[in-house]
Amino acid sequence: MRVLMTVFANSSHLFNMVPLAWALTTAGHEVRIASQPDNVQAISDCGLTAVPVGNDLNIMELARSTPREEMANGGALTLNETRPEKLTWDYVHDTFAQHSQLYDYMADRAMTDELVEHARQWQPDLVIWDALTYAGPIAAEAVGVPHVRMLFGLDHWGRMRGIFHQLAAERAPEDRHDPVADWLGAKGAPYGVAFDETLSTGRATLAVAPPWMGFPTELPTISMRHIPFNGPAVVPDWLRKPADRPRICLTLGLTLREIADENVSLGDFVRAVADIDAEVVATLSEEQLAEIGELPDNVKPVDFVPLHALLPTCAALVHHGGGGTRTNAVMHGVPQLIVPNWLWDERDIAQRFAERGAALVTEVPDLTPERLREQLRRLLSDPSFQAAADEIQKEYAALPSPNATVAELERVAERGRTL
Numbered sequence: 428m429r430v431l432m433t434v435f436a437n438s439s440h441l442f443n444m445v446p447l448a449w450a451l452t453t454a455g456h457e458v459r460i461a462s463q464p465d466n467v468q469a470i471s472d473c474g475l476t477a478v479p480v481g482n483d484l485n486i487m488e489l490a491r492s493t494p495r496e497e498m499a500n501g502g503a504l505t506l507n508e509t510r511p512e513k514l515t516w517d518y519v520h521d522t523f524a525q526h527s528q529l530y531d532y533m534a535d536r537a538m539t540d541e542l543v544e545h546a547r548q549w550q551p552d553l554v555i556w557d558a559l560t561y562a563g564p565i566a567a568e569a570v571g572v573p574h575v576r577m578l579f580g581l582d583h584w585g586r587m588r589g590i591f592h593q594l595a596a597e598r599a600p601e602d603r604h605d606p607v608a609d610w611l612g613a614k615g616a617p618y619g620v621a622f623d624e625t626l627s628t629g630r631a632t633l634a635v636a637p638p639w640m641g642f643p644t645e646l647p648t649i650s651m652r653h654i655p656f657n658g659p660a661v662v663p664d665w666l667r668k669p670a671d672r673p674r675i676c677l678t679l680g681l682t683l684r685e686i687a688d689e690n691v692s693l694g695d696f697v698r699a700v701a702d703i704d705a706e707v708v709a710t711l712s713e714e715q716l717a718e719i720g721e722l723p724d725n726v727k728p729v730d731f732v733p734l735h736a737l738l739p740t741c742a743a744l745v746h747h748g749g750g751g752t753r754t755n756a757v758m759h760g761v762p763q764l765i766v767p768n769w770l771w772d773e774r775d776i777a778q779r780f781a782e783r784g785a786a787l788v789t790e791v792p793d794l795t796p797e798r799l800r801e802q803l804r805r806l807l808s809d810p811s812f813q814a815a816a817d818e819i820q821k822e823y824a825a826l827p828s829p830n831a832t833v834a835e836l837e838r839v840a841e842r843g844r845t846l
Contacts, residue, residue, distance in 0.1 A: 428840050429457045431546060432577075433566070434557035435533040436466035436484040438658065439751060443579045443635070444557065445473050446654040450829035451836070459549070461542050472659055478545055480562075481538030506583040507771060516594045519587060524606035531610060534562035542566040543618050553840040555633070558584065561611065564626045569618040573839050575649070576629030578636070580750050581772035585628050586642040631839055637826060640779050649835045652826035655754040660733035666740065670706055673742040673807055676734070678710040678752065679766060694719040697726055699796030703803055708737060735759075742813075743806040745799070748773030753780075760820035762786065762812035764802050766794050784815035 430451050434440050441462065451458050452475075460470045461478040465485060470477035504522040508514065539562040546554070546566040554574040556563020567574030588607070595603040612622035620626070632646050635653035677700070693715055700707045701723035711719070711728045722728060734755040738744065741761050746752045748767040753776065756763050763786040767773035780786035787802045806812050827835075 428552035428837065429459075429549065430553045430555060430836075430840075431459055431461060431478075431549065431551035431566070432555045432557075433461040433480075433534075433542060433560050433563040434466070435486065435538075435560045436463040437486050438466075438469055439749070440557050440559065440579055441466060441469055441473070442656040442658060442751065443653070444555070444577060445475065445656040447555070447577070447633075447651070447829045447832065448473075448475050450833050454830070454833045456833075459551075461545060463538060469658075473656075480541035480545065481535065484533065486533070506587055507581075507769075507775065509775070514590055514594075516598065519591050519594060520604070520606065522587065523591065527606055527610040530559055530561055531614065534560045536614075538562050539565055539614065539618075543569045546570045546572075553836060555836070556629070558582075561614065561626075564629060565611075565615050565618060565620055568615065568620040568626065573630050573842055574625075575631045575633050575836065575839060577633040579771075581636060581641055581775055582632065582634065582644060582646075583642075583772065585632060585644045585646050588624075588627060589644055633832070636776070637823060639822075640776055649832060649839075650826060651832040652823060652828050653750070653754045654829060655735065655751045655758065657733045657735055657751065657755075660736065662736045663729075663732065665727075666732065666736055670740055673705040674740050675700070675703075675705045675707045675743045675745065675803060675807075676710075676737055676741050676761075677707055677745045678734075679745065679747050692718070695796045696794075696799060698723055699800045700803065701725065703800065703807075705742070705803075705807065708732065708741075743803060745803070748777050756816075757819055757823050760813070760816045762806045762816045764789070764799075764806060766791060780819075783819060784811055785819050786812075 432444055432448055434444055444460070448458050448460060459476045459478050461480045462470060463481050463484040464479040465483040467477040467479045504518065504525050506522060506526055508518070542562045543566045547570055550570065551572055554563055554567035554572060555577050556574060558576050558578050564574050595605070607627050608622045611626045615622065615626065628646055630647070632648045634641060634648050634650050638650065697709060697719055703725070705725065707726045709726055709728050710731065712730060716728055734752060738755050738759040738761050743764065744756045744761045745764045745766070748765045753763065763780060765777040765780065765786050765788050767777045767788065767790070777786060777788045781788045787806060789798055789802065
């Protein structure tokens with residue numbers, strides 16, 4: 428069969444789809460990945476067939492120039508809000524109204540026009556769309572083929588849509604305005620596509636987190652083990668030699684920059700690990716290294732190292748909770764110290780790992796050099812963290828692989844066209 432996958436121009440969302448794209452390819456199916464032109468090289472570098480649609484997105488430039496309070500889930504209205512007392516009709520309604528505008532920007536009219544045009548020309552049998560790339564379901568419905576929404580983490584959108592419908596049912600019919608229906612109805616209208624809920628959540632949802640991590644929903648769901656892909660990678664020489672003491676990976680990314688302010692510098696955090704009997708592999712850019720100055724003897728700075736090669740040698744991982752990083756840790760049974768970011772599901776999943784005993788969690792405002800040092804010592808000295816990480820690793824390995832999931836997707840496609 429022909430499978431059209433689509434994702435907005437963001438490398439982490441693309442990398443989330445790559446293992447499944449290769450599983451479909453090796454099963455004999457023809458796969459194309461459609462994205463904005465500034466994502467085409469990344470798709471090609473993964474050895475996959477790219478289809479440029481729309482205009483350059485430049486999403487990272489936008490992210491760097493946008494204040495946190497104006498970003499999705501950075502302000503007052505967030506899809507990852509779970510406190511029942513906050514989830515009123517007005518809050519849920521206004522959250523969907525705000526996020527619909529952002530997601531339309533990420534897969535705009537130009538992208539949708541060209542994606543629909545390509546789908547009509549190529550005639551795929553199945554469309555798999557990244558859960559933030561809403562040109563995908565429009566294109567699928569425009570040509571009458573099944574489509575599957577592929578998650579990149581917890582399904583906050585699906586969970587919140589369920590709450591929206593519950594709250595709407597309690598209101599008078601004239602007071603049930605649905606901003607998502609307005610948005611996707613208008614988005615689909617030029618292609619003869621009318622709104623129904625499958626435009627919002629797919630005819631099926633491909634979940635990449637174990638059930639115990641997720642939220643209960645009534646959506647048709649296909650479970651798949653997330654195989655983290657880190658992009659093209661080379662194993663450095665130093666990593667091919669056994670470490671002579673416990674090794675810690677420290678990769679806090681944006682989170683570390685948030686906590687490094689005028690009172691506590693980036694160097695303070697790096698120097699905090701100087702007296703820990705471990706080799707600390709820290710991902711630091713040239714700019715960060717210049718800011719820090721002299722490094723402790725036990726800190727090895729790297730600009731990039733493939734986590735799937737590094738983490739099997741590690742006794743602990745310090746990170747911000749991103750999906751690819753934490754899944755690498757799970758696959759290799761590595762205890763974690765998570766300083767969760769706020770972008771999507773980092774706090775939710777960090778808490779689940781902590782409840783299972785495989786991680787310690789510290790929020791950004793609470794992280795000090797002293798706390799970093801104390802919690803790392805706990806991870807290294809208490810064997811219960813390793814035992815819990817090993818148990819989660821076994822559970823994760825029992826989930827269906829991308830190869831096994833191909834058969835489920837074939838059955839979705841076999842249900843056929845609607846046109």
